[in-house]
Amino acid sequence: MSKMDSWLKKGIQFNVKDEYYTPRILVEPILKYIKKDSIIWCPFDTEESEFVKCFKENGFKVIHSHIWNGKDFFEYEPEQYDVIISNPPFSLKLKVLDRLYKFNKPFAVILGLPILNYQEVGNFFLDKELQLLIVDKKISFDGNTASFNNSYFCYKMLPKDIVFTHLTHNNSNKNFIASDMYKNQMKNK
Numbered sequence: 379m380s381k382m383d384s385w386l387k388k389g390i391q392f393n394v395k396d397e398y399y400t401p402r403i404l405v406e407p408i409l410k411y412i413k414k415d416s417i418i419w420c421p422f423d424t425e426e427s428e429f430v431k432c433f434k435e436n437g438f439k440v441i442h443s444h445i446w447n448g449k450d451f452f453e454y455e456p457e458q459y460d461v462i463i464s465n466p467p468f469s470l471k472l473k474v475l476d477r478l479y480k481f482n483k484p485f486a487v488i489l490g491l492p493i494l495n496y497q498e499v500g501n502f503f504l505d506k507e508l509q510l511l512i513v514d515k516k517i518s519f520d521g522n523t524a525s526f527n528n529s530y531f532c533y534k535m536l537p538k539d540i541v542f543t544h545l546t547h548n549n550s551n552k553n554f555i556a557s558d559m560y561k562n563q564m565k566n567k
């Protein structure tokens with residue numbers, strides 16, 4: 379049984395739209411903006427997350443936490459960390475962003491660019507500093523063609539407020555490389 383299924387069995391609230399796992403190609407663009415020797419907290423991630431694996435492979439110290447392991451982002455905070463990077467649950471995006479700004483640490487989180495079109499999102503950012511690292515492809519999370527762009531919403535991470543970056547492919551169809559978190563969920567289905 380997968381962690382997600384055992385979580386479901388326990389009756390913990392669950393939103394299937396939040397279970398999208400970030401492929402490596404979308405993790406890599408943030409690497410060059412992480413300061414040397416930073417301790418990175420990935421708060422929506424297991425040890426199989428591509429964020430966790432990629433950052434460790436690149437020499438960073440990583441703290442990962444996930445609700446499946448009893449670490450609810452809204453209650454838990456590691457004692458020591460320098461920067462927060464992840465892909466948060468979409469259904470909780472404003473609640474997550476609100477807590478992130480309260481920590482007042484640099485962060486970079488993946489969110490769909492179309493949310494900038496939502497009135498409540500525009501309203502939320504009225505009094506906040508926001509930076510965007512925008513990839514030039516609509517990256518697929520499951521191999522099917524993606525219908526919108528997921529990019530990094532950042533705070534105190536980038537040298538300027540909007541940075542565009544090139545990716546070699548969109549991770550769909552023949553180019554699809556699944557994240558290990560995704561493969562694990564599929565394996566246990």
Ligand SMILES: C[S@@+](CC[C@H](N)C(=O)[O-])C[C@H]1O[C@@H](n2cnc3c(N)ncnc32)[C@H](O)[C@@H]1O
Nearest residue numbers: 396398399400422423444445450451465466467
């Ligand atoms: C969009 S997925 C991304 C997973 C991983 N960060 C990645 O990018 O591959 C968000 C994850 O956050 C988890 N999650 C939902 N609510 C949470 C909470 N309150 N605290 C920690 N994790 C939570 C979901 O179960 C889901 O696996």
